[in-house]
Amino acid sequence: MSELGTAEERAAKERRGPGSAHRGGPPHAAIGLPADTSQDFVAGARRILGLLRPERLVVWTTVVLAVGSVVLNAIGPKVLGRATDLVFAGSFGRQIPAGVSQEQAVEQLRARGEDRVADVLAAMDHVVPGQGVDTGALGRVLLGVLAIYVVAAVLQLVQGRLLTGAVNRTIYRLREDVEDKLHRLPLPYFDGQPRGELLSRVTNDIDNVAQSLQQTLSQLLTALLTVVAVVSMMLWISPLLALVALVTIPVTMLVTAAIGKRSQRHFVQQWKSTGEVNAVVEETFTGHELVKVFGRQEQSARDFAVKNDELHHASFRASFISGVIMPTMMFIGNLNYVAIAVVGGLRVASGTMSLGDVQAFIQYSRQFTQPLTQVASMANLVQSGVASAERVFAVLDAPEQEPEARTPTRIEDPHGRVAFEDVSFSYTPGTPLIEHLDLVVEPGQTVAIVGPTGAGKTTLVNLVLRFYELDGGRITLDGVDITELTRTGLRSRIGMVLQDTWLFAGTIRENIAYGRPGASDEEVLEAARATFVDRFVHALPDGYDTVLDAEAGNLSAGERQLVTIARAFLAQPSLLILDEATSSVDTRTELLVQQAMAALRSDRTSFVIAHRLSTIRDADLILVMEEGRIVEQGSHAELLAAGGAFAALYAAQFSGAVDPDAAMGAGSAV
Template sequence: MSESSRKETTSTRVAGPPVRRHGPGAGASMPAEKALNFGPSAKKLLRRLAPHRIGLAAVLLLGILSVGLSVLGPKLLGQGTNLIFEGVISKKLPPGLTQDQVISGLRASGQGAQADLLSGMHLTPGIGVDLDALGMVLLGVLAIYVFSSVFGWLQAYVLNEVVQKSMYSLRQGVEHKINRLPLGYYDKMQRGELLSRVTNDIDNVAQSLQQTFSQMVTSLLTVIGVLVMMLVVSPMLTLIAVVAIPLTIVITTLVAKRSQKLFVAQWKHTGELNAHIEENYTGHSLVKVFGRQAETNAVLDSKNQELYQASFGAQFVSGIIQPSMMFVGNLTYVAIAVVGGMFVAGGSMRLGDVQAFLQYSRQVTQPLTQLGSMANLVQSGIASAERVFELLEAEEQSADPIAAQSPRGGSGELVFENVSFSYSPEKPLIENVSLTAEPGHTIAIVRPTGAGKTTLVNLIMRFYELDSGRITLDGVDIAAMTRDDLRQRMGMVLQDAWLFGGTIRENIAYGRPEATEEEIIDAATATYVDRFVRSLPEGYDTVLTDEAENVSAGERQLITIARAFLAKPNVLILDEATSSVDTRTEVLVQQAMAALRSDRTSFVIAHRLSTIRDADLILVMDAGHIVEQGTHDELLAAGGAYFELYNAQFALPVDDGP
């Protein structure tokens, strides 16, 4: 992202500790989107098409050829009408006379109106319709329309390729952007809202470009070409037709301004509705357990009603454009027909020219009407494009250092030196934390929720950047390393077991795709995954569903632990990793972890203190500070905060007697 873009982009830093809104009914109210900035967003969208300049030039050239030929059609058809009409009139005139003699005779007999009518024609008295000339005109018209259609088809083909390649590039850009966004962005963005921008909004941009770009080019070229031909046929009638153009522009502008905000609201409410549905689908069991179906449905009805009102208003207001412009076009058509008829009667125009001009008047109002009818699609597409650009212009995580350093050893020594961090300057979270994690040691972090335990681990992974101090890995500041290098040396098992739709084998090998079958089975055996996988009909080829509901929560957790085992990291981070397994399995997993932790640094976050008795160092955190540290026995003997936590978990209830 350029420096100027960074200055224009609103900071995505959260105002407090991250709140993950993935629960049922979460995020019932979202901040209102800003009003659509149509011009800049449209320019950004057009810049997305810039790499395909050759294709766009071809679209323009083919459009000029197609429109240029099509506007010649009415002129030639008018010539055919003149041949037929004047041939019929000529047949009825006395043969052997010239046109001037016939006209003079009519004036002499007092038939001045008929004389004026004939004076504007090309007549040969006594001779009928020139069929050869008429045939050539019709063949010319046929050829013109055939080639015009071929060029139009080629234009649509090239444009489709340009649009689809541009959208392919846009999707790639969004994918790359998502990987460069800091964790704080996801903490404040609802998952359904983000998915709506990545899918619905990009699809809407593609559809809008596909349906409107070619038509806009064709319509604009048609207006220009038709105006030129109208001037050639009759400058006077052209003045009548041109009067309607400013009127249609005024109507379009007034209506478009009103509908812009409605289209922004439409896509904003679409994103909110998607977020609500996605969250409640994910937590549908929880909704039923607490009997919150009625409240959830009420929120859904409210958001659905908001979307309905915004969509109805946007479509209704923008839909006013087309009938209004059709009305103006019909008035113009009538005016041209009346004035043109008077010109023909006065001999200043031929009938075929008036016919051609009437066709041109339709051709000039039709594209204007089409441009008006496309206003809703254009505004909808730009509104979606702006939402996508907001994502693309969000503040990214800091770039990796150019001259990145990399630890030479792989022992996994981690040192915190006066580390401070906060989500908001007004609310410090971690202040001046210093500690050393020796290679092969297990560091346990305990304390109530909100004390900064998980945040401390996130700082190790560089999900967030430090406010002050530094963290070193094997003597190298992690800020001087690339994130990929740092995270390849880390293994992390979260409380929420994340598995993707694929086989159990693929999920275990996610961190090391090149791992052999033997290594996968060894890791599964060490973490007691192998024993339940063997009982499945398909074994390691068992395909997990999207939510991995065909295995238990504990089995899902074991698979994620096996994945970390297989990666063989220098530093292992376990964030409540055994919270979903039963007590017996937990003991087995702890034994396996003891072997894994050999020559590796391990950080264990746990509320269940029984899982950290054997830790080399236990850190007790409170309000972002380390208030106690030591071994299990040392902390119990000290009788401090750890002693209180331990007794709270394991003290027997007092028997008050009968």
């Protein structure tokens, strides 16, 4: 028996695809899921920058401001070195007797054998024998340096303000693009996405892209410009010392590339694991009642622990490996600083450089290594941002649903006649589910669909709604191919009530009015009274203005179902789809709802997917489906008289005792 059940389950799974329980469709798992490694770091970074294209005027303005700020900051040490030379020259001038020229003092020093000191004095400018430091000149130089740094700071402040606005507007547009994209994606895409994973992409990953742009874009721009400006100043002051300093560039690039290559894949795994953790948490929280009922708390905790452990290790490896860059770069910078200090000191002693130039060069060496170290320290943010961006771009690049007809048709006088003409459909190529199906449903008819799980019942109505595209044949509504209608135009004529209720956070009145925007309060109340929502609403504290939470936990399952039925009533569709719509309603309420359903179905074509045969006794036509085919059709009485699968199902539900063979036969029709 267990082997038979396993074989049947496996066959059903092959027919409908894995994980398709909630809508009869398969999860196309390969669509949009992140790769284990980064697709292309350079391409990803280039595409992120491409998002700033609408802000190019602001971006170029910030570039100009950044250039101005960097140039001023680069000039500052050179001017400050002038102040050092003035102080140094003043100290020498005080030691030279008045009336002795600088040249005479140099000759006297050489005569005494103090050639090194003589070389230093000969290289100095503005030495006035017998006088100390020229405080007036020193003051003007210092004020000039102060002005340079103040203007540079103001330019940098304005640049940061403009760039912050540009980045925030860019992320704003990115969120809008993702939101619009989600509305254009086909239903199979969402079938294949764990909700927590998709939510992580459109929330956490976009936030991470914003943080990365905000924290790195301005600094990277300033850092690159600073390197160019500082290298230019160093070459101007001393090509030899500049050569010593530039040795660190290839070393820096090699170290950063080697470490970054190792850390990038861990950042991708980090954000993939974040999405998986979110998926586990969201799934467990949504079904927390069942988790407790079946005592699966420990299993849920273990599942969470496994995913959380993967996230922990991925985050640790990514942060640790990328964090190694910063101390490594500081070590290289310190070695460079020591080399410059030694060589510079020797050149001052030989009189080939002034002390002020050496001081300025040492400052430039610090300014040179600082942006390199800064870029290295931001490597983890940049890599993390690119990894998140790739996940967001995967959503934006996902194949969209087929475009609407260029010249869509409108049905001016809808009646609700539905025809399936040689319809074929499969979720997976090579594994057909529905083949060459022909069916005509006349206006006003109620068609009930029964059959085993995976037979294609829900798929059939999903095809009418054009949630999926056909492999062959066509479906017409009032003689018009549904592909010639806009999806909005098609679905606006269809009302749908599902077994799984969906209510949003809002008042009961707003949830009913969702079925037809612009409906008056009286029309909402009329729909509520027709579906017996009015009976329980008055028992609530705020009546129709009672606010439902996200899960509508302040209503019972049956009350939630009644609200969704009222929503369908209000929509006044020409075609009605009921997917086990009364399964959560008690028996007494079901009888009342059946009366309301009869009024609703009047002059409307209705598809009713049902397992409880009490809801379909009055159906004009009952279809029994197996493996995507209609194996029986007729009225309730005709099918019972035929003694086939429907009769076995009826016997299993309403007979007192059923022999094992009948039960086995009924199992194939449930």
